[in-house]
Amino acid sequence: MTASQSSCCSCSADANESPCSCSTGARQQKEIRTTDSIITFANRLDHFLARWGMNRMGHRVEPGLYRLVSSTAESPVFASANYTLSFDALRSALAGFNAYILVLDTKGINVWCAAGKGTFGTDELVSRIEKVGLTGIVTHRKIIVPQLGAPGISPHDVQRRSGFNVEYGPVLAKDLPAYLMNGKVTLEMRRVQFTLRDRIVLAPVELVHVALPTVIIAAVLWFLAGSVATLAALSAVIAGTILFPVLLPFIPTKDFSTKGLLLGGIVAIPFAAVFASVPTLPAWAKIIAAVTPLLIIPAVTAYLALNFTGSTTFTSRTGVKKEIFRYVHVMAFMATSGIILGIVLGVGRLMGVC
Numbered sequence: 001m002t003a004s005q006s007s008c009c010s011c012s013a014d015a016n017e018s019p020c021s022c023s024t025g026a027r028q029q030k031e032i033r034t035t036d037s038i039i040t041f042a043n044r045l046d047h048f049l050a051r052w053g054m055n056r057m058g059h060r061v062e063p064g065l066y067r068l069v070s071s072t073a074e075s076p077v078f079a080s081a082n083y084t085l086s087f088d089a090l091r092s093a094l095a096g097f098n099a100y101i102l103v104l105d106t107k108g109i110n111v112w113c114a115a116g117k118g119t120f121g122t123d124e125l126v127s128r129i130e131k132v133g134l135t136g137i138v139t140h141r142k143i144i145v146p147q148l149g150a151p152g153i154s155p156h157d158v159q160r161r162s163g164f165n166v167e168y169g170p171v172l173a174k175d176l177p178a179y180l181m182n183g184k185v186t187l188e189m190r191r192v193q194f195t196l197r198d199r200i201v202l203a204p205v206e207l208v209h210v211a212l213p214t215v216i217i218a219a220v221l222w223f224l225a226g227s228v229a230t231l232a233a234l235s236a237v238i239a240g241t242i243l244f245p246v247l248l249p250f251i252p253t254k255d256f257s258t259k260g261l262l263l264g265g266i267v268a269i270p271f272a273a274v275f276a277s278v279p280t281l282p283a284w285a286k287i288i289a290a291v292t293p294l295l296i297i298p299a300v301t302a303y304l305a306l307n308f309t310g311s312t313t314f315t316s317r318t319g320v321k322k323e324i325f326r327y328v329h330v331m332a333f334m335a336t337s338g339i340i341l342g343i344v345l346g347v348g349r350l351m352g353v354c
Contacts, residue, residue, distance in 0.1 A: 032137070035066045037095035039088055046084050053205035056108075059084040063105040065132040066091075071098045073139045076180070078169070079125060079149065081106040081114050090146075093173035097180060102143065104128050115152030122154045126161045135163065144169045147190065194312060199245040206241045206307055224346065232271045236297040239267045240304025248312070257327035260305030264298030271297065282353075288345045295338030299331040 050059040060082050068091060075098045080090045082103045090101060104124045106114035114120035129135070129143070145153055147168045155166035170179050170189035179185055214237045221229040244251075244263055251259040275289035306327070309320045 031064065032100075032132070033062070033064055033066045035068055035091055035101070037068065037092050039092050043084070043088055047088070050083075050085055051201060051204050053208040056205075058108070060108040061087045061103055063103045063128065065134065065137070066101040066103060068094055068099045068101060069097065071100050073137065075099050075138065076140075077102055077134065077138060077143045078176075079104060079143055079145045081109060081111045081120055081149075083108055083110045083114075086110045089173040090176075093176045097177070100138065102128055102132065102134065111146045112148040115149045118152055120149050121152035122157045122161075125153060125158055129162045129164060141165055142167055146173075147171045147185075148192075194249075196246065199248055199312070200242075202308065202312075203242045203245055206304065207237075209307075210237055210241065210304065225342075228271065228274055232268075232293050232297060235267050235271070236264060236300040237304065239263055239297075240301040243267075244301065244305045245308060248308070255323055255327065256305050256309050257302050257323050257331070260302030261298045261331075263305070264301030265294065267301065268293045268297035285345060285348060288341050292338045292341045292345065295334045295341070299335040299338065302327065303331050303335075 046059055049055060061084055063082050077100045078090060078094070079102050080087050082105055087101070087103060094101075102125075104114075104120055105128070106119040106124070109117060109119060111120050125143075125145075134143075135141075141164050143158075143164045144167050148171060150168055153166060158164060158166050168185070169176060170185050171192050172189070175185075175189045179189065214234065218230045218233050221233055240260060240263075244260060247263065248259065251262055253259050253262060271293040272290040275293065276286045278286065278289065281289060306323060309323060
């Protein structure tokens with residue numbers, strides 16, 4: 001049974017079953033849903049749609065307590081977000097283990113981002129422990145929190161307010177079986193590895209966000225400036241949404257903005273060369289034609305690259321703020337200047353002076 005098919009447990013006289021209240025009002029607060037570790041086609045379709053940013057805030061499971069397999073009062077309790085990808089990654093990694101999953105209401109946001117926003121936080125964790133009546137369901141007082149949820153959780157406050165001790169699990173859900181069998185998290189399990197696969201899966205949702213304006217701008221440029229200008233616009237977007245995450249560790253600057261400017265500058269060079277070599281243009285027009293892509297393409301690529309700061313392990317919240325205040329006005333100036341020069345060139349062509 002999947003999360004979307006979950007149901008409330010019924011009260012049982014069996015001493016081995018976890019207790020639940022038989023009063024209607026209490027049961028609404030203390031219901032235990034059931035789930036399993038099977039990832040179905042429907043789950044995979046949901047994951048695909050989430051990766052592509054379709055119905056972005058609709059990929060949720062109900063907050064509450066979920067029983068996995070035949071959980072008992074001694075079974076471990078794992079905290080998770082109510083984002084389907086987070087929940088499914090956790091339950092599938094726990095295949096064959098008896099466990100409880102305490103799903104926090106993170107508004108459909110994954111653990112890491114929700115921890116930064118505060119929805120995967122101390123208050124929600126303590127509140128959810130109380131709402132599900134966790135103290136009456138398990139005999140131990142330990143709750144396992146994903147390591148990436150650490151920024152939102154204060155273990156001391158959780159222990160003081162709920163009586164539960166917080167233990168941080170490994171970074172990746174796939175390491176949970178080894179963690180449970182060995183009873184500890186190794187140094188390797190603590191390391192955040194931002195691999196090529198981790199980076200490239202971020203590209204689709206960023207690409208979808210800019211798809212419509214990109215198509216409109218490309219169509220306009222096709223009629224006003226020709227196929228090369230259209231290709232330049234498409235290249236700027238592809239560089240910022242696909243090439244950038246692929247090449248991120250290899251671009252030799254620290255800030256995402258400067259990485260994007262450098263990558264955009266490299267992409268712009270061939271277009272500048274093509275525009276500067278148009279034989280029918282006078283010298284001043286060739287200069288303008290060459291400078292225009294060198295201003296616009298790096299600015300667009302850098303702006304799109306900056307969007308990845310909230311999705312990677314390369315930056316911090318304060319670092320993102322510094323980048324925004326330091327570089328966004330530079331990007332705006334470059335893009336505006338390039339657009340103005342492009343308009344000047346277009347007007348010149350209409351008037352027959354170039």
